[in-house]
Amino acid sequence: MASPKKKLQGLVAATITPMTENGEINFSVIGQYVDYLVKEQGVKNIFVNGTTGEGLSLSVSERRRVAEEWVTKGKDKLDQVVIHVGALSLKESQELAQHAAEIGADGIAVIAPFFLKPWSKDVLINFLKEVAAAAPALPFYYYHIPALTGVKIRAEELLDGIQDKIPTFQGLKFSDTDLLDFGQCVDQNRQQQFAFLFGVDEQLLSALVMGATGAVGSTYNYLGRKTSQMLEAFERKDFSLALNYQFCIQRFINFVVKLGFGVSQTKAIMTLVSGIPMGPPRLPLQKASREFTDSVEAKLKSLDFLSFTDLKDGDLEAGS
Ligand SMILES: CC(=O)N[C@@H]([C@@H](O)[C@H](O)[C@H](O)CO)[C@@H](O)CC(=O)C(=O)O
Known part of the structure; x- marks a missing residue:
């Protein structure tokens, strides 16, 4: 795995936690899943035990085992494995942070506690600081997802002076549609070289314009290639093509x-x-x-996503 100091950028797949029909974690397919992400989707960064991974529905011991399995199976294949260690209990969060460091993860991320909530920036920072301190050698990311946590403290406010409190702070995973808040995070922290990872896949292009340095999301598990094509078009300043890709992705997500x-x-x-x-x-x-699966299969075929055929300029009407 890459050095923990390397900046996290590009696409990061928010991994699913595979389960058996009995509701147990299906560890046996994680190796295959790593290979799929790398070879078929070209995605080499992952975010484990987050929203998509049902991290908060797993026990602490399950979360530890899932993290271990991803780190082990990703060795020499993945660039970075970031483990979400947020929990309602500070102690559990610290245990998971320490564990992530022990197993050689590349970073940790934490959401705001969402039952007994922090009501001010300072209180939230104090909580995050205590978790980060349990893994002092690991890059720390704040996972901002106000629609799910109910904690509405603006990310821009939180970032103000954060490195003085949390020296390992390395970036933000921003899962919200407030591009004013996101833009201000980028604008006010450009000199600090933080990672600004956007988490609303259907709006990624707008966030790239606003300065996103990467993206964490569920759809990169299966639309990684397609989204990379959008990122490449954006890098080349071919905005019309980038927009075609974003619209194509949006059509599927909207569906x-x-x-x-x-x-x-x-x-x-x-x-x-x-x-x-x-x-x-x-x-x-x-x-x-x-019914959902059948409809989706037909839609993916109509959009040519299953064959990963390149979208050409002008193909905007295909599959709409
Ligand atoms: C609320 C939610 O699940 N948002 C997803 C998005 O990737 C989302 O699925 C996508 O934008 C489609 O709406 C991610 O931000 C979540 C995520 O990164 C995670 O699993 O931790």
């Missing part, structure tokens, strides 16, 4: 959002596209319906 989209559906889509059985989600989530 699944209308059917009802979340972690369960991500598991179903990934099973369909990769052929690796991701299994059902854990309660309280419900397995995606057969």
Whole structure:
């Protein structure tokens, strides 16, 4: 794995936690999953035990084992493995942070505690600082996802002076649609070389314009290639082509959002596209319906996503 000091950039797949039909974690397919991400999707960075990975629905011991399995199977194949160690209990979060360091992960990320909530920036920073201190050699990322945590403290405020409190702070995973807040994070922290990782896949192009240095998301599990093509077009300043890719990705996401989209559906889509059985989600989530899977399969075919055919300029109408 790469040196922990290397900046996290480009696409980061928020990994699914594969499960058996009995609801146990299916560790046996993680090696295959790593190979799929690297070879078929060209994605070499992963974010483990986050929202998509149902991290907060797993026990601490399961989270440790999942993290270990990804680090072991990703050795010499993946560039960076970031482990989400956020929890309601500070002690659990610290245990997971320390464990991530012990197993050789490349970074840790933490969401705001979401039951008994921090109501001010300073309180949230104090919590994050205590977790970061449990893994003092690991890059630390704050995972901002206010729609799920209910903690609405603006990321831009949180970042103000954060490295004085958390010396290992390395960046932000921003899973929100507030591009004013995101833009201000970038604008006010450019000199610090933080990673600004955007987490709303359907809006990534707008975030790239705003200065995102990378992206963490669920769709990079199966749309990694397609999204990389968008990133490459953006790098080349071919904005019209980049927009075509974003629209194509949006068409698919819009389609699944209308059917009802979340972690369960991500598991179903990934099973369909990769052929690796991701299994059902854990309660309280419900397995995606057969109707959902059938509709998605047809849509992916119509958009040519299953064959990863290059989108050419002007193909905007295809599959719409
Ligand atoms: C709420 C949610 O699950 N958002 C996803 C997105 O990738 C999302 O699935 C995508 O933008 C489609 O809406 C990621 O931000 C979550 C994520 O990175 C994670 O699993 O930790």
